[in-house]
Amino acid sequence: MEKTLNKNNFDSFITGLKKQGYKTIAPKKDNKLVTLDEIQDANEISLDHVITNNSIKEYFLPKTEKILSYTIEKNKVEMKEPEGFAVKSVIFGSRPCDAFSLPVMDKVFNWDCVDKFWVERREAVTIVTISCDKFDSYCFCTSVGLAPDAKQGSDVLLTKISNDEYLVETVTEKGENLVKELESVFSDPPSGTPDRQVATVEKKFDIGKIKPWLDDNFEHDVWDEFSHKCIGCGACTFVCPTCHCFDIVDECSMTKGDRVKNWDGCQFKMFTMHTSGHNPRNTQGMRWRQRIMHKFKYYVEKFDSTLCVGCGRCSRVCPADMNISEMLEIIETEAGK
Amino acid sequence: MIEELRKKAEELLKNGTVKVVFGYGEGSVPERTRPVFITKPEDVNKLTWNKYCVYNLTTYLKRQETRKLGKPALILKGCDARTIIVLLKECQIKREDVYIIGVTCDGVGDPLAEKCKACDVHTPLIYDDLVGEKRENKEVPFEERYAELDEYEKLEEKDKWEFWQKQFEKCIKCYACSNICPLCFCDRCIVEKNQPQWIDPSAHPRGNLSWNVTRAYHLAGRCINCEECQRVCPVDIPLNLLNKKLAKEAEKSFDYRPGYNIDDELAMSTYKEDDDEDFFK
Numbered sequence: 001m002e003k004t005l006n007k008n009n010f011d012s013f014i015t016g017l018k019k020q021g022y023k024t025i026a027p028k029k030d031n032k033l034v035t036l037d038e039i040q041d042a043n044e045i046s047l048d049h050v051i052t053n054n055s056i057k058e059y060f061l062p063k064t065e066k067i068l069s070y071t072i073e074k075n076k077v078e079m080k081e082p083e084g085f086a087v088k089s090v091i092f093g094s095r096p097c098d099a100f101s102l103p104v105m106d107k108v109f110n111w112d113c114v115d116k117f118w119v120e121r122r123e124a125v126t127i128v129t130i131s132c133d134k135f136d137s138y139c140f141c142t143s144v145g146l147a148p149d150a151k152q153g154s155d156v157l158l159t160k161i162s163n164d165e166y167l168v169e170t171v172t173e174k175g176e177n178l179v180k181e182l183e184s185v186f187s188d189p190p191s192g193t194p195d196r197q198v199a200t201v202e203k204k205f206d207i208g209k210i211k212p213w214l215d216d217n218f219e220h221d222v223w224d225e226f227s228h229k230c231i232g233c234g235a236c237t238f239v240c241p242t243c244h245c246f247d248i249v250d251e252c253s254m255t256k257g258d259r260v261k262n263w264d265g266c267q268f269k270m271f272t273m274h275t276s277g278h279n280p281r282n283t284q285g286m287r288w289r290q291r292i293m294h295k296f297k298y299y300v301e302k303f304d305s306t307l308c309v310g311c312g313r314c315s316r317v318c319p320a321d322m323n324i325s326e327m328l329e330i331i332e333t334e335a336g337k
Numbered sequence: 338m339i340e341e342l343r344k345k346a347e348e349l350l351k352n353g354t355v356k357v358v359f360g361y362g363e364g365s366v367p368e369r370t371r372p373v374f375i376t377k378p379e380d381v382n383k384l385t386w387n388k389y390c391v392y393n394l395t396t397y398l399k400r401q402e403t404r405k406l407g408k409p410a411l412i413l414k415g416c417d418a419r420t421i422i423v424l425l426k427e428c429q430i431k432r433e434d435v436y437i438i439g440v441t442c443d444g445v446g447d448p449l450a451e452k453c454k455a456c457d458v459h460t461p462l463i464y465d466d467l468v469g470e471k472r473e474n475k476e477v478p479f480e481e482r483y484a485e486l487d488e489y490e491k492l493e494e495k496d497k498w499e500f501w502q503k504q505f506e507k508c509i510k511c512y513a514c515s516n517i518c519p520l521c522f523c524d525r526c527i528v529e530k531n532q533p534q535w536i537d538p539s540a541h542p543r544g545n546l547s548w549n550v551t552r553a554y555h556l557a558g559r560c561i562n563c564e565e566c567q568r569v570c571p572v573d574i575p576l577n578l579l580n581k582k583l584a585k586e587a588e589k590s591f592d593y594r595p596g597y598n599i600d601d602e603l604a605m606s607t608y609k610e611d612d613d614e615d616f617f618k
Binding site (some may be wrong): 237 | 364371373405510512540
């Protein structure tokens with residue numbers, strides 16, 4: 001289904017969502033950052049950014065969440081599972097790269113163990129994406145097979161067609177239902193071919209050359225050389241929309257506790273530390289290699305999908321200016337040797 | 338100045354004084370630089386110097402990967418060189434293990450970093466060689482040095498609490514703040530210890546408060562105000578406000594500023610039986 005949405009109608013759109021019982025999450029300016037955050041009013045929406053600082057991931061895999069509570073008595077252990085974690089919501093104004101990260105990660109969260117926290121949230125949340133009309137030098141979606149107006153993962157895609165107007169394309173049944181629910185705020189589709197204002201993001205490397213090189217180069221000097229500057233924090237993995245590793249800890253006393261799932265990341269020294277003290281990935285080069293291998297080799301082999309959507313967040317936040325697309329360009333060059 | 342730096346680096350690598358030079362290289366975008374580790378004299382052209390040289394390169398003295406490269410020469414601004422004095426005092430390095438190429442500096446960052454506004458170390462206080470014209474280090478009055486805190490200190494207690502709760506709520510526990518810090522050098526951080534679990538690893542309000550406050554307290558009387566933690570925080574928590582407040586309290590209580598004088602006793606790890614501070618006894 002195609003429609004148009006005028007910017008002036010954002011207000012009635014957001015109000016309409018509220019009336020229909022949706023919680024609305026949208027890009028919101030907060031000092032130096034623009035973050036996907038809950039909004040009450042259309043005025044809060046920021047539209048002039050390239051990409052939000054936080055990714056869409058935290059609405060499906062929060063940085064911390066309780067997965068179980070328990071009490072321990074003399075002859076009895078009682079466990080209680082959390083409820084109400086999946087809230088009917090709309091994420092409005094996320095980017096196509098973020099939206100695409102969801103079907104990519106559906107594969108792992110529905111694999112051998114179905115992660116109900118992920119799955120139920122996926123069902124409860126509708127994604128209304130806005131195509132990118134600008135980009136910065138960190139963006140590389142087109143190099144990993146995406147586009148600034150890619151539809152995969154979105155339920156509805158909006159694309160700017162004039163200063164005030166967006167073309168509305170429904171992608172899924174869920175998206176179609178949402179547009180139907182709020183029909184009055186949309187207008188008829190434009191006659192003729194609309195002028196889609198979409199950024200032109202040039203390709204930085206040929207993804208086809210990456211995996212074959214990785215297959216042969218588990219041992220290579222480039223891993224250490226590139227990562228000398230890495231300080232071993234987890235910023236890259238935590239802002240990444242597709243990094244999904246987590247740790248499970250118990251926060252407890254002698255008689256009661258919560259089992260909690262927290263983000264974890266392969267760049268931390270402790271991530272692979274064994275109880276014995278042995279660490280199979282005991283240098284930053286090995287840990288950096290793991291990040292690249294997981295995204296561009298292991299995940300491809302297991303799930304037939306690259307675990308990177310080219311959003312560039314990891315490179316933007318890196319304290320030491322490690323740049324993932326630069327690494328992939330180096331690999332492409334090495335592959336050509 | 339860039340040429341001078343490159344020449345110095347080349348000379349030190351050629352004559353075997355050092356095995357590696359920790360310096361600044363061009364970044365992935367024009368408004369960034371990045372740390373580079375030069376091991377071959379022919380690579381010295383990778384070194385650069387400009388207002389984006391914000392990093393405090395002494396942090397690489399704690400990392401095993403960069404330690405393995407051999408004896409380093411470090412390109413250090415006045416603020417960064419203060420770290421060396423603290424590291425020496427805290428027995429983390431020996432003076433003969435590092436070669437210091439001091440650079441005189443008029444400030445870094447765009448916009449100018451907060452720390453540069455009240456800089457009193459335009460010329461480093463410790464170095465083996467100095468690159469750039471020597472500048473006079475003018476003393477900056479106490480109030481001016483802590484001017485950043487003026488607004489914050491006017492807040493009521495409950496507003497301060499609210500302010501920090503809101504800031505810490507954003508924390509994602511990526512530990513960029515502690516990993517970038519040259520003075521967070523514990524091989525195993527308290528947050529990584531779980532028997533007992535001193536600090537909740539979860540990024541919830543309790544865990545975030547205990548982490549951020551612990552980090553700041555471990556730096557009280559030690560932090561040299563390089564502002565790296567604040568620069569790298571991906572969620573924009575004003576960490577330096579915390580550091581600075583504690584530095585101010587430490588200075589008021591002990592009349593001590595870390596990293597200025599190698600002969601000063603450390604504020605936090607010096608014990609004397611005849612200590613005249615009453616609260617100590």
